[in-house]
Amino acid sequence: MKKLLSVVLALLAVCGLLAFGAHQLQTTSGSTGKKVLNLYTWGDYIDPNLLTKFQKQTGYHVNVETFDSNEAMFTKIKQGGTSYDLTVPSDYMIEKMKKANLLLPLDKSKLTGMHNYDPRFMNLDFDRDNRYSVPYFWGTLGIIYNDKYIKPGSIKHWNDLWEKQYKNKVMLIDSARDVMGFALASMNQSMNTTDPATLLAARNKLNRLSPNVKAVVADEIKMYMIQNEAAVAVDWSGEASEMLDSNSHLHYVVPSEGSNLWFDNLVIPKTAKHFKAIYAFLNFMSEPKNAAQNAKYIGYATPNKKAKALLPKSIRNDRQFYPDNQTIRHLQIYKDLSPAKVGLYNDRYLEFKMHH
Amino acid sequence: MQRKQRLSRNTAYFIPYMLWILLFVIAPVLLLIYQSFFNIDGQFTFANYQTYFSSNTYLMMTLNSVWYAFLITLATLLISYPTAYVLNETKYPQLWLLLIIMPTWINLLLKAYAFIGIFSQSGIANQFLSFIGIGPQQLLFTNFSFIFVAAYIQIPFMVLPIYNSISELNPSYVNASRDLGATNWQTFSRVIFPLTLPGVKAGIQAVFIPSLSLFMLTRLIGGNKVITLGTAIEEHFLTTMNWGMGSTIGVVLIIAMVIIMMLTSGGKRRTRKGMTK
Numbered sequence: 001m002k003k004l005l006s007v008v009l010a011l012l013a014v015c016g017l018l019a020f021g022a023h024q025l026q027t028t029s030g031s032t033g034k035k036v037l038n039l040y041t042w043g044d045y046i047d048p049n050l051l052t053k054f055q056k057q058t059g060y061h062v063n064v065e066t067f068d069s070n071e072a073m074f075t076k077i078k079q080g081g082t083s084y085d086l087t088v089p090s091d092y093m094i095e096k097m098k099k100a101n102l103l104l105p106l107d108k109s110k111l112t113g114m115h116n117y118d119p120r121f122m123n124l125d126f127d128r129d130n131r132y133s134v135p136y137f138w139g140t141l142g143i144i145y146n147d148k149y150i151k152p153g154s155i156k157h158w159n160d161l162w163e164k165q166y167k168n169k170v171m172l173i174d175s176a177r178d179v180m181g182f183a184l185a186s187m188n189q190s191m192n193t194t195d196p197a198t199l200l201a202a203r204n205k206l207n208r209l210s211p212n213v214k215a216v217v218a219d220e221i222k223m224y225m226i227q228n229e230a231a232v233a234v235d236w237s238g239e240a241s242e243m244l245d246s247n248s249h250l251h252y253v254v255p256s257e258g259s260n261l262w263f264d265n266l267v268i269p270k271t272a273k274h275f276k277a278i279y280a281f282l283n284f285m286s287e288p289k290n291a292a293q294n295a296k297y298i299g300y301a302t303p304n305k306k307a308k309a310l311l312p313k314s315i316r317n318d319r320q321f322y323p324d325n326q327t328i329r330h331l332q333i334y335k336d337l338s339p340a341k342v343g344l345y346n347d348r349y350l351e352f353k354m355h356h
Numbered sequence: 357m358q359r360k361q362r363l364s365r366n367t368a369y370f371i372p373y374m375l376w377i378l379l380f381v382i383a384p385v386l387l388l389i390y391q392s393f394f395n396i397d398g399q400f401t402f403a404n405y406q407t408y409f410s411s412n413t414y415l416m417m418t419l420n421s422v423w424y425a426f427l428i429t430l431a432t433l434l435i436s437y438p439t440a441y442v443l444n445e446t447k448y449p450q451l452w453l454l455l456i457i458m459p460t461w462i463n464l465l466l467k468a469y470a471f472i473g474i475f476s477q478s479g480i481a482n483q484f485l486s487f488i489g490i491g492p493q494q495l496l497f498t499n500f501s502f503i504f505v506a507a508y509i510q511i512p513f514m515v516l517p518i519y520n521s522i523s524e525l526n527p528s529y530v531n532a533s534r535d536l537g538a539t540n541w542q543t544f545s546r547v548i549f550p551l552t553l554p555g556v557k558a559g560i561q562a563v564f565i566p567s568l569s570l571f572m573l574t575r576l577i578g579g580n581k582v583i584t585l586g587t588a589i590e591e592h593f594l595t596t597m598n599w600g601m602g603s604t605i606g607v608v609l610i611i612a613m614v615i616i617m618m619l620t621s622g623g624k625r626r627t628r629k630g631m632t633k
Contacts, residue, residue, distance in 0.1 A: 071594055168494065174580060176595060215497040215579025220472070229477050229496075339396045339597060346596045351413050354420075354583050 037062045037277035040073065040084040042264070045137075047297035054284050060277040077102055077269045085272045086281065091263045094133050095126045095336035103132045104268045110279040113286025121263065121303035124333065133265035134282055135303035137295070139237035140323065140331060141178055141260040143253045144244075149231035157255045158186035161232065162209055170212045171221050171233040176342075176349035177334060178260065179206065179216075182234060185258040185332075192335045196344065203348040207355045216353060225250060236262070237321055241299035244320075252320040254327055261331035263303070385610065391603035396596075404604035414588070418608070421584040424503070425567035431507040432563050433556070436514035440555075443515070444522045453519065460512050468576045471505045472496065475577075497579030505577045506570060514559035521555025522548075557620040565613045585609055 039046070043066040051062045065084070067073040070093040076082060078100065089097060097103050108114070114122075117135055127133045145155050149169070154160070161170055172179055181191040183202040193199065214230050221233050226246045235243075240252040266285070268278055284290055291307035301321050302308055308316055316322065323331075337345070395401045408414050439456070443449050459467065474480050475495040482492040495501050525548065533543045571586025580587070585605050592602030 069594065071597065174575065176591075214494075215581065217575060217579055220576065223472075224476075227476060227478065343396065343596045343598055343601075346591055347413070350583070350588060350591065353580050353587075354413055354416060 035060050035277070037274055037281055038083055038085045039064050039281075040077075040082075040087040040269075041066060042088060043068060045088065045264075045298060047294050049297075050285075050290055050294055053290070054281065057284065058277075058280045060274075060280060062281070074100075074102075077271060080271065082271050083273055084269050085274050085278050086266055087269050088136055088264045088266055090334075091124070091126045091265075092334040092336040094265060094267060097267070097269070098127070098132060099336070102270055104270055104272060105131050106134070106268065106282075107279070110283075111286070112283045116286050116288055116291070116304050116306045118303055118305040118308075120328070124263070125335070126263075126333065127265070133267045134286065136264045136266050136285070137238070137298065137300040138261065138263045138303050139300055139321070140254045140262070141182065141234070141236055142240065142255065142320075144225055144233045144235055144240050144250055145253070146225065146228060146231050146247075146249050147251060148228060148249050152251060155232065155253060157257055158182050158259075161186075161212060161234070163212075166212045166232060168212065168214050169231040170209070171214050171224060171230045172216045173221060173233075173235045173239075174216050174218045176346045178234070178236075179352070180345050180349055181260055181334075182255075183209075185255065185260075188257065191258070191260060191332045192337070194337060194341045194344070199344060199348050203352050206352040210352070210355050238298075238300045241321060245299065254320070254323050254331075256327050256330060258330040258332060261328070261333050263333070388603045388606050388610070391599055392607050394600045396598045396600060401600075404600050407601065408604050408608060414605070417583055417585055417588060418612075420582070421568050421586075421609075422612070424506075424570075424582060424584060425564050427503050428506045428510060428567045429560055429564045431503055432510045432514045433559065435507065436511055436518055436559065437556070439511075440515050440518035440522055443519055449519070449523070453516075456515050457512050459509075464509065465572065465576075467509060468505065468573060471501070471508075471577060475501050496577065497581055499578075499582060502573060502578040502582050506567060506573055509573075510563040510567065513562040517558035517562065518552060518555040521552040521558075525551050561617060561620050564616055568612060569609055 037060050039062050041064060045066075046064070051064070055061050067076070070090050073087060073089060074093060074097065077084065077087065077097075094103070111134070114130070114134070121135050121138055122130055143155055143158075143161070150166075180199065180202055183206045184191050184193060184198070187198075187202065187205065189198055189202070217224070219239075221230075221235050222239055222243055224230050225233050225235075225243045228247070228249070237252065237254070240250075244250050244252060266282060272278060285294070286304065288304060288306035288310055291302050291304040292310040295302035295304075295307060295311060296315070299321075302311075308322070392404055393400055393402065395403055443452050443456075446452055476482070477492060477494075479495075481495055486492055529547055529551065530543060533547045538546065568584070569586040569589070570584060571590055574580060574582045574584055574587055585608070589602050589605050589609075592598045592605070
């Protein structure tokens with residue numbers, strides 16, 4: 001019994017020391033200090049070198065916390081108890097956060113770099129006049145294929161996925177909006193349709209795709225495509241650019257008849273506290289040099305026109321990730337749908353997944 | 357007097373456990389039931405249950421979940437019973453038991469990722485198949501691989517209770533049965549198996565119930581070609597934010613689990629050795 005007691009006491013002492021150490025580390029890294037900025041963003045979504053550069057230039061230390069879905073971020077900010085100064089929601093989520101009064105409007109007089117951005121990516125439906133958001137990255141939904149198994153150029157349109165020769169070769173990203181979306185695009189329908197009959201038709205069309213579907217998976221697609229496990233996949237351009245970096249046999253296509261165009265924009269949630277740091281950071285990230293460095297590191301398309309001009313030609317002229325105007329005109333941005341309509345998309349999508 | 361004192365001390369020992377149960381089992385279940393009566397706009401309704409029981413999708417999914425949980429349990433039982441039996445005959449059963457339990461120390465997700473490596477096109481399994489001349493097969497994203505991995509993960513939870521009941525078995529019963537002329541099979545089916553049934557039932561409970569709501573594996577190993585209720589719950593809580601519907605499915609699952617518990621724990625209650633008296 002005595003022995004047991006001493007073991008328990010020793011364990012408690014060790015735990016106490018560890019907790020004290022962790023606390024010390026946290027305070028020295030400055031998460032409670034004054035000259036800080038709390039950035040809430042997607043995992044690995046900013047070049048760490050830029051953060052050190054920002055701290056050197058302005059003295060603000062950036063604390064980065066990450067989320068893995070718009071919905072998770074929304075719930076956390078809505079519940080409160082956090083002190084995030086900046087976050088990076090996608091288009092439809094900006095609309096949703098705006099409706100839920102979770103965003104603070106930007107003070108335009110404090111922003112210095114807004115003229116650097118491409119006017120095509122400003123003043124969009126989800127945020128007119130950019131009252132709440134500064135563009136960060138943009139991208140598309142498309143098809144990745146491996147030229148070891150598929151002749152280059154044979155996949156150009158969504159409908160090509162339905163071809164018999166791709167039996168059990170296609171991987172899909174596990175996302176209701178995107179899978180239903182490309183089925184709708186292949187039928188020349190709006191990717192924001194809320195018409196039940198159209199959604200039903202899209203599901204029926206997807207059901208006919210199921211013999212070709214090898215799996216419906218999430219982040220693992222990246223790994224599978226890099227390891228030549230599957231021949232074709234439907235995924236976002238950001239993921240695609242990472243795959244292409246690791247496997248030279250892969251190619252990315254944005255179907256010209258239409259696809260999704262998405263944005264991740266910087267916004268100020270209502271939990272923000274360090275306003276000087278926020279505007280310093282927004283202006284810092286708008287500087288072409290910094291935006292270009294970030295784009296090179298992340299591999300997504302930058303909405304900063306002047307930053308794009310600074311990128312090497314091989315990136316700047318890459319039609320896979322900077323599609324031509326003709327294609328961009330056919331791309332559609334997701335709208336924030338009412339919960340009931342989101343439910344409709346998900347029900348049809350679940351039925352398709354059940355269809356195997 | 358002494359007995360009374362011990363009794364009150366026993367109740368005092370029980371308080372932390374009761375608090376735990378109250379806070380982390382009973383309260384969440386009540387919340388879940390409460391949530392399930394609200395629709396997406398926050399109005400009180402029975403519509404969630406109505407939707408559930410009138411929708412082919414959900415009913416099919418329920419059948420699917422039960423069917424796969426059954427297959428997983430069966431596969432696990434078929435492997436675990438002989439294992440536990442042989443374990444009892446070995447010289448160092450505790451060592452072997454430790455080896456069987458060891459995989460449970462590793463995170464479920466890591467084990468799933470390891471199997472992705474093993475089953476992939478260029479993985480060890482396919483290298484072996486090529487070596488013996490069968491050629492590489494599609495192993496990932498099949499029902500087989502899903503059940504295989506799920507059974508692998510559940511085996512320790514089945515072996516432990518069965519092993520306990522086998523090791524508690526008094527060998528003189530087996531000897532008596534043999535002495536009285538029973539064949540090996542008769543000894544097993546009339547004496548050993550009935551006496552170890554409580555362990556088997558406990559094992560089935562420990563495996564079947566978690567298998568009903570597996571959802572990580574359905575995506576990672578099954579490639580969403582196997583859809584269970586867990587998938588739908590995840591979707592309702594994370595994407596559609598229809599917590600009412602998600603809770604309804606959760607309540608149905610809990611009811612299914614209670615039914616299984618009742619079915620498997622029915623019959624005579626045997627007190628464990630050394631627990632009472």
